[in-house]
Amino acid sequence: MTRTDDDAQRETLEEWTADLSDALRLAGLDVGLAVDVAAILSLAGDAAHTVLRPAAPLTTFVVGFAAGRAAGAGTDPATAVADAIAATHALLAEHQSYAAVTVTDADADADAGQ
Known part of the structure; x- marks a missing residue:
């Protein structure tokens, strides 16, 4: 192979x-820590393409922090991670056009000399 x-x-x-x-x-x-690298990278990519590229590391940090808090409060760690990722994907779905609008507005401001 x-x-x-x-x-x-x-x-x-x-x-x-x-x-x-x-x-x-x-x-x-x-603690049942098993990192799903593919899921984390996918989430980072979605954040980068939906919001802005720098949102990728920020998103994964906040998701990890939220999952850690939930696990610390007794939620199964794998469930805590899955729940945090699912909630983040839901938020990203609500903001599909966020990056396009933000970039378009910034371009318009630049063109207007602002």
Whole structure:
């Protein structure tokens, strides 16, 4: 079987996630932490394309924070993450044209010399 760039990228991200979990002292905790890299990257991409590119890291941070709070309050960690992602996707769906309107308004202001 031939290793693809996608395989290499997935492996690198999995290694990074494990190293980051170690550095943040999450590894070895019995909290049911399983990072769905594809779901997080998809969420980041949706935020970047719906709002603005810098919204991607901000969105994933806030989603992680919300999921952590919910898990700390007793919600199953996987459920907490899934719920936070679902709520964020719902908000993004409400704002599908947000980036287009924001960019259009900024372009109009620039054209008007503002």
